[in-house]
Amino acid sequence: MNSMVSFSAASKDYQSGRYVKSLETLNALLETQKDSKTYGLLAKTLLQLGMKADAARAFALAGEAGGSSGIEFTRRAAALHHECGNEEDALLLGLRLMAQGHLDADIAYILASIYQERGRDDLLSPFRKILAESGNVEHTRLAVRLLRNDPNDQSQAFLARSLFKRFPDIVSMRMLYLIFARAVCDLTSVKRHQRLVDELLAKGEHDILQHDTEFYVLQWCGDEALNRLAKGRHRPISEAHVAERRSRPHNWSSKIRIGYLSNDLFDDHATMKLLRRVLELHDRDRFEVTLYCHTDEKGIARNKADRSRWGNIVRIVGMTDEEAATLMREHEIDVLVDLKGPTFETRYSILNHSVAPVHVSWLGFPGSAIDTDLDYIIGDRYVLPETSKPHYHEKFIRLPDTYQPNDPVHRPRPRAAGRAEFGLPEDKFVFASFNGSRKITPATVDVWCNILRRAPDSVLWVLAMSPAAEANLKQYFKQQGIPTKRVIFCPRADYQTHIDRQQAADLALDTWPYNGHTTTSEQLWGGLPVLTLKGTNFASRVSESLLNAIGLPELVAPDVQRYEDLAVELYENPERIEALKQTIEDNRHIKPLFDAERFCRHIETAYEMAVARAKQGLVPDHIDVPARPVRNEPFSVEDTIATPAETGGYKLFDFG
Known part of the structure; x- marks a missing residue:
């Protein structure tokens, strides 16, 4: 068979829509001619016949054969493999193109989609900018999801703002903008844009939650039913x-x-x-x-x-x-x-x-x-x-x-610390918040402002996670009529200092709808009472859990007004603050909150109860772990456990 005649005939059949005949000719031709041009026409023919997976393999072979169209053939192979769900093949081809310096928005989309689906956030950074700058809507949507991974990254913040300016009417862009605005406490912008989101939800347009993630929705929404509607990272799994x-x-x-x-x-x-x-x-x-x-x-x-x-x-x-x-x-x-x-x-x-x-x-x-x-x-x-x-x-x-x-045992014990070393006034009542910036909502700060107005001889001591967050909070408090000198900002500190500084304040004010979690237990460990609001979902109920475990349920306010009133009452009655601090001191080493041994035995019982059901072939069901007897004596805070070297115990294995 004359190869030139055969390829010409196959090409003519392809152009005339005689795809089956073209395929027959190409199959015969490939017995002797395996070049880029022949594989490329084979791939196009298979694609016209609806054989996408086979077409992907043929495009890959065309790319491997080289030639002037080799890169484009490899791109098409990667795209088809991805479309067909052949992730490993798509990933291999995409990485090959990237290594050769041929990363474009289409290949970035394929690689980023696969890595995000696999939870490999650590591998996404090369793709964010190229996707954000692409004119393709699908690329832009993926860029939105990728940029949510680290709202403290200033380059990502810039891209998020740019996307919102380009697409102000797209809900996902607004949601992305809000994530970065919350991270730097741009509460004026948050309030304005959140109002529009709330209006859509009030109209029953719950599908907008598909443009937020199950993590970031918790920063602003305490409704468990709505939390459930946020976008998950995985494909749904079947029963x-x-x-x-x-x-x-x-x-x-x-x-x-x-x-x-x-x-x-x-x-x-x-x-x-x-x-x-x-x-x-x-x-x-x-x-x-x-x-x-x-x-x-x-x-x-x-x-x-x-x-x-x-x-x-x-x-x-x-x-x-x-x-x-x-x-x-x-x-x-x-x-x-x-x-x-x-x-x-x-x-x-x-x-x-x-x-x-x-x-x-x-x-x-x-x-x-x-x-x-x-x-x-x-x-x-x-x-x-x-x-x-x-x-x-x-x-x-x-x-x-x-x-x-x-x-x-390993958490540092609070040391005596005075207000002067933290730049705090000796003669003022000090409210404090050491929660992360993105947890500080406009609703929370508005109530804090009410408290400061009603407690004129007080200051608010706030952790600033970044210079931008500090500047934005200063501006917001000023807009609310709170003098600058009444809001004192503190930076991050080493852990010992962070624990020590808790006792310099009088009362911690919790955030909502996302409470302090580790922060609340750190404040209690450091001797600082925490005032919280009774929550409506897991994230907003954590401080309530911790306060009950240390024996301070009275610091859980049932509603916002009571939260505000109780803060003012405690300000007006400093002897109550002293009593609360004494309760923490008395309970720290006997109540359950910091009793690691008691906790360990409870969670081991939980594992045993879950395993017992699985061994019996029973489907999972709700489990309430029974409580061990309460302690009558303080638990030990000494490290008396033998090391693995002493017992011949644990090892480190590195598989990658």
Whole structure:
């Protein structure tokens, strides 16, 4: 067969719409001629015949064969593989183009889509700018989702503002703009744009929540029913998928094998400031503990603790979700506990790869992880009351005191500290807020302003997370008629100083609808009473949980007006403040909040109860863990646990 004649005939048949005949000719021709031009025409022919997956493979072969159109053929192959759901092939081709210096918006879209679906936030930075500047609407929408990952990144903030200026009428752009405005406390803008969002919701246009995420919606919305409507990161999972995972044969052992999944596994992180002691206290005769660690090198370098005391540490950095899940299955994990949820640099998508008989969400995310294969969420009767059950696909494991662990051993003890070293007036009542900037809402600050007006001999001491946040808050307070000298800003501080400075204030004012979580327990540990508002979802109920666990339920106001009134009453009665501080001092080492041993035994009971159901083949159901007897004597704050070196215990494994 004359190859030139055959290619010409195949091309003519293709142009005339005789695709089957063209395909027959090309198949014969490929026995002797495997060049870019022939594979390219084959791919186009297969595409016309509706054979997209085959066309993708043919385009890839055309690209490999080189020639002047090789790059374009590879681009088309990557796009078709992605369209067909062949993610690995699309990823391989996209990365090849990127390595060759041919990254454009289309390839960036493919790579970023795959990485975001897999929860690989750490790999997204090369794609944000190119997608944000693309004229393609789908690219822009993805850019919106990617830019939400780090609202403190100024380059991302600039891109977010640029997108909103270009597309002011697109809801997702407004939602993105609000995320960055909240991060820097631009409360005037937040109030204006939030009003428009609230008006749409009042009209029943709940689909706008699909343009927000399940994490960021908690910053402004305390309605559990609406929280549930936010955009999840994962594709929906089927009931059949979940049932298949639960029914898989499993090799149970005499010890329960717990796997904790997180990248926060260094002692300087807020999560480990809470969890560290509980990990050390796990009963090694009943539990085998493995930490699946995707902490980056920067986090590892910051760590000063002996991580081997926490459990077997298995590094999964660089592994795909499926590779990590396969490894966990090989380890025969009984209970996989995700400590991140849909937060920054999470790998919780691993849960959707059928890892263990029991999947649990705990500590990292205060809400339901939408479209994630989870059996349980760990909470307590305050953060997860009966009324919350319809708004979760997860069943509740409710601990008897509080869902939040605390570490009374490694957390620094508060030292005596005077107001002068923090620039505070000696003769004023000091209200304080050390919560993150994005938690400070216009509604919260408006009430703080009312309190300051009614408490004229007081100041407000506020943590400023950035210069921009400080400037915006100063401006907002000024607009509300509060003199500049009555709002005192403090920077971030080392942890010991942060604990010490709590006692320099009289009363902490909590934020809503997202409370202080670790911050509230730090304030109580430092001896500072916290006034909070009774919440309506997990994120807004945490301080209530912690205050009850330390024995201060009277500091939970039932409504906004009572919150304001109680703050003023305490200002007017300083002896009540002294009594509250004395209660914290008396209760710190005997009440449940900081009792890590009591907490550890409760959560171990929770794991045992969940495993017992799974062993019997029962589907998950709500579990209320019974309380241990109350203490009559203070618990120990001394570190008396033997190290792994002394016991021949835990090891570090690095799989990537």
